[in-house]
Amino acid sequence: MNKAKIAWITDTTASLSKEFIEKHHIHVIPLHVVINDEFYKETIDITEQEFYERMKNEEGKFQTSQPSINDFVELYNKLKENYDCGIAIHASSLLTGTYQSSVMAAGMEDFKLFAIDSQTGSYPLSYLIKKGIDLVDQGLDAQEVVNQLNALRDHTRLYLVPSNLDQLHKSGRVSGGQKILASLFNIKPILSIEDGAAKIKDKVRTEKKAFAWLVNQLTEDLATKTVRKVAVVHANHFEKAAQLEKMVNESFPHIETEKMMLITVAGVHTGVGTLGLSWVCE
Template sequence: MNNAKIAWITDTTASLSEEFIKKNNIYVVPLHIVINQESYKETIDITQKEFYERMRKEDSKFQTSQPALGDFVNLYSKLKEDYDYGIAIHASSLLSGTFQTSVMAAEMVDFKLVPLDSLTGSYPLSFLIKKGIELVEKGLEINEVVAQLNGLREHTRLFLVPSNLDQLKKSGRVSGGQAILASLFNIKPILAIEDGGAKIKDKVRTEKKAIAWLINNLKKDLETKSVKKAAIVHANDLERAVQLEKLVNETFPDIETELMMLITVAGVHTGVGTLGLSWVSE
């Protein structure tokens, strides 16, 4: 199937640049952002920056929802005309129903689809897509491409440090009592997207300790594996993100860095000012 015409499909949690999407003919299905029951298509009706600015200013209810089944049905009906099959790499199926909806739509219109549950989102998801495209261009068979990408999933790291627990409390991820205690004692939870789900990895007392924790975890991975690039993710707090990037550059001069806005699916729970570090070990 090396000469087959392949379509690449993903969703807006992949944080791919417009330039990369166009260059590689990637079809990106947007997730929906819901503010006080009003729905917006991410990156089309509202940018991630606009979303975080509204979250900072408004006392509204912020939610996200997966793409509608119809969005995928329409896309796959069109792709069926021009492509032999599609490779869909989506956000973790434990964090969003996008993956399941994508698979269902392909079955409905009889479009041949190779679906891959990334078990992550944000930078690691974009990494898997780029890697997949690179492997296909090298002429690897599709089953080998899928096997390699599946193997990389356990080496993805995405750690997030919320600036405060207000949004986690609103979204029901922590109780009010825990949030008050944490703010009194200045406790910072460190969240990880791991095995497809979100979990609290650790709790530290200050932001300085949280940053040190992130750097140490990258150091640990470098003892046994190689990391070519790290992404500094932020929920519309460029100033702190640049400071973290500078620290990563000074500590690991051989690692390339990229600044990236945090995907809104995560930001809805962690809030404005969240800072994080992400990489994939090879």
């Protein structure tokens, strides 16, 4: 029996390198970033770094927008000519409607699609895609791959520490009173992406305590699970990201680390200077 030809589909929240995308022929649909009502295709018209620099230096509205369903319709119309089916892994459906648009477009084009709501984004999403490609290479069929990746979702971790509450306040995530109190007492909320949504996991007084909290979460997971790699995510704050990476390297010299820019769909709410850690438990 001939092996099914599988297309891989994702979106720009996946934090994949251009080299990896090209090597594995991954079809990436861009989300849009919106600056003062002007639309830019993420990673095509504007990089994450450029977006954060503009957010830091310009007044106005900074938002994100999901891809048009037509982008997916066009893609699936082409893919069905050359592929038997597709596996699509998208950012959490609670954070963006991209997953829903992808599924709907595949139905409109009668393209056989195995769709996964990753319930996350950034590094964990890239991990799921890489793991899926490995599983296909090992000979698993599309449904078996999807089952394994769905089981992995509960083992992903993504923690974010906003540098301040300005952007969370603008996006309606915190009230004005909370913002003032946090500024007065230097309180830093720690956000976690869990079950597809952003939740305030804890609140600490200083950045130093926030970093210690992040490392402690990793320590707790390592007591019972295997973690091979940790991503230090940041919203255009290379210096602080290097400090956090150094802490992880000193505490866990056997674990590989990588610094990566925080996806704008998260950064538009958490703001410039956000820092965080992400990993997947195996």
